Amino acid sequence: MKHMERIQRLVIFTILLLCGVLMVYPMIWMLVSSVKSTSDVFSDSLRLIPTAFHWENFANALAAAPFLTYLWNSTWTTTIIVVLQLLFASMVAYALTQFEFFGRRGLFAIILGTYMLPSATTYIPSYVILGKLNLLNSLWGLVISNLANVFSILLLRQAFLKVPKEVIEAARSDGASEWSILWRIVVPMNRNTLLNAALISFVGSFNDYLWPSLILNDKHNMVISVGLNQFSNSLGSFEKSFPIVMAGTALAVIPLIVVYVILQRYFVHSVQTASVKG
Amino acid sequence: MAIIELKHVRKQYDKGETIFNDLNLSIQEGDFTVIVGPSGCGKSTLLRIMAGLEQVSGGEIYIADKLENDVPAKKRNIAMVFQNYALYPHMTVAKNIGFGLKMRGAKKAVIKEKVQNAAEMLDLTAYLDKYPADLSGGQMQRVALGRAIVRDSKIYLMDEPLSNLDAKLRATMRVELTKLHRQMQATTVYVTHDQTEAMTMADRIIVLYEGVIQQTGTADEIYTHPANTFVASFIGIPPMNLLQASRQDGEFCLAGQPLNISKVPADQTDLIIGLRPEDISPTFDSPIAMTVDVVENMGADQYVHGTLGAQPIVFRDSSHTHYHQGQSVGLHFNRHISNFYDPQTTQRLEEATWQ
Amino acid sequence: MAIKPNKWTLLLFLAIPLIPLAVFWIFPLLVSIWLSFTDWDYISPTFHYVGLNNYTQLLSSHDFQAAVGHTLYYTVFSVIPIIVIGFLLAVLLNRLKYTYKFIQSLLFAPWVTPMIGMAIVWSWIFNSQIGPLNQVLHALHLPAPQWLSNPQAAMWTIIIVTIWKNVGWAALFYGDAISKIPRSLFEAADVESLSIWQKITHVLIPLVSPTTLFLFIVEILDCLQAYDQITVLTQGGPAGATRTLLYLYYELGFKQFQMGSATALSIVILVVAAILSFIAIRLSRHHVYY
């Protein structure tokens, strides 16, 4: 009986390991191909260990497009976006859970509805608004048009609802203002939820493509997703440029893989707890 | 001098029924006042109104003779201890205790000193760097008290602070709290549904039931002369006997025997006699006799339950007499304490006495 | 519980944080509805109200009808495999002990990567010259289509990439849901000597149904808004074979500047999303056990 169970578990492990390898195969293939020579690619593109490491592919990719600028642009805009999104989401979630005001239910319904709203519906008018503000083709335009994160509001509201009301009342009778209660009591008590929201929002913003691609079109102003696609298009699908394209793509993907490997357990946890629905 | 006064207070929750209709009370400075009543009678609501955590729908709240209806909790300088401690889970014990001072802008050194003093008073010095999650129920309770104490406020409100503790710890904490109050001399309003806490700790007791104050007085007054049948049956374990008697030929009779009660208003055809179990004793030569049902042995003494006619009755006996079921026992009433109630209004008939 | 704050506090907590939501979500939505009744072309300063014209033209256009078909095809064949495979992976995963975390992190990894970058990688995987996929198919003597230039196969490249990106994510949710089912329920099933299959259909599936509902709604919304993989792999082609509603919206709005038609289309997408979510929630009344 014990024996059977072991064999069963081994079989399951093997199946899942195969699936897992299949999942990360594109990433591995990308990394391997990025250091191959063109002739290597043509002779055997399946080979996982290149005959020689051609690091100059990366140099060539960096020469063809300002990837470091792209990465820096993505990093700072995403950081500001995430910080401000969480700041605002915390305040709204606090108001929704701790204040009684006219229209609270209505506001919550609107926020919940916005969560289901396909963002495409807003692109054309938002584009026009950014144009009027003179913020087209500007990274600040990208930042300010991304400051609302309905998902984070819902996630934080859910968490704030679980804060015992006596704790808040104790703070009130301890003389704390609502502002201090939010930042000194409620937010520290829910720091895990905030971290979850931050991770999810970070990955979403960093990888976002369609909206940035609509409003950004100068090379020095591009974020990584937009710059990468432009780079890939400019080299076309000629087989001989394949290793360089992979090197460029690797530059865009590696930061996320590194973050993922470091924060892996937080990621899994974040996304799981994010299953809360309105 | 009254430090807290509520006048004609009305409280209605948004959709719910009215909790208080026309509530009046005053709390004397320096007193340890206990508000006692069954669950759901509005004790917490009353306390929260005093603390400023709940708005009233009508009436006035005076604190130290100032009208404070619209003063929010954080400006009232009232310290409150919550039913379930409400400690800040992400702060150490020291931070928890000092938070109120910090929010009121006290200097770091002052906070440190006061926290240290409170910790010593409450025997918490060893736990100052621990988090609430690592404390026992009794320790958490003491932290919650500490948080209130350091505030040096004139008024302390406590909402069933001992209800989550086990019986033994509760007994210890009762003594501790009484000592603390004597030491600090601060006005304390203490809410509980436990009458033992009320009887042992209070300078004054306020009995609350269904949003109405039933009686206010010292533990002694309330115990010996309950103002109505509710208080009579709520205070005391086992509760006061309430025996129905009706007029026959102008005399109130129980089990057919005349009782010699005087100064009863003439229009009163029935009344209820209130007798504590310790005010009834067994005797050989009484025409009033009960039938024994069960006997509760409490160690030092015993409670003998039974029926008198169709009415339940209980008396305390400190002798070691053995009673058995079905036995008939003659009863003698202590006629030094007179408690008679009007069955219609349930109020005590102040004039009526035993002859 | 809640207090009535004074108006300055309320203003501080709500007014400022809600400006971005109002300016870039709520207001644009209203403007979109309004624009969909005009013939604005973005460049000219004037426009005319055209009533329902944009809608009638859109609904009767061949491109739109084709795009509806493609969107439906794409959504059905992406969402169902994601949910089914995600569930099966989670069931298997749940049997592992020490290797659980490791396998889970492999399965979930695609979710973190940027769709643009990985779609570029996939476009090379599908390459008929040097792509590993066709080399494997050749070696196995299976038909190896011209993935990206064959209209039939092109849609499947999009579907495959979508499934690859999302299936580990679905497995994660199912894994969490399954691990929260009390052991005693499985023990009860053992006592009643149910087979493994019966355990899955009678115990597991009903108990994870809230997760299924959640994934259904989120994945449908996700598929309706899929863009990155399409623009990298096929750009809506070949011959419009992978032009979904959202891609058509992009072309109408940002290539042809027919703002009226584009906004009308975006409203149609919105309505479709709302109806599908509504149906999912409705169906769940009967089939979801909380």
Ligand SMILES: Nc1ncnc2c1ncn2[C@@H]1O[C@H](COP(=O)(O)OP(=O)(O)OP(=O)(O)O)[C@@H](O)[C@H]1O
């Ligand atoms: N926020 C509220 N909204 C509506 N009704 C409420 C609210 N809070 C309390 N009540 C009602 O008010 C009444 C009194 O509640 P309160 O909490 O004051 O009782 P209590 O005497 O403290 O009871 P306990 O001993 O159980 O703590 C109850 O009937 C309760 O249902």
Ligand SMILES: [Mg+2]
């Ligand atoms: Mg209470």
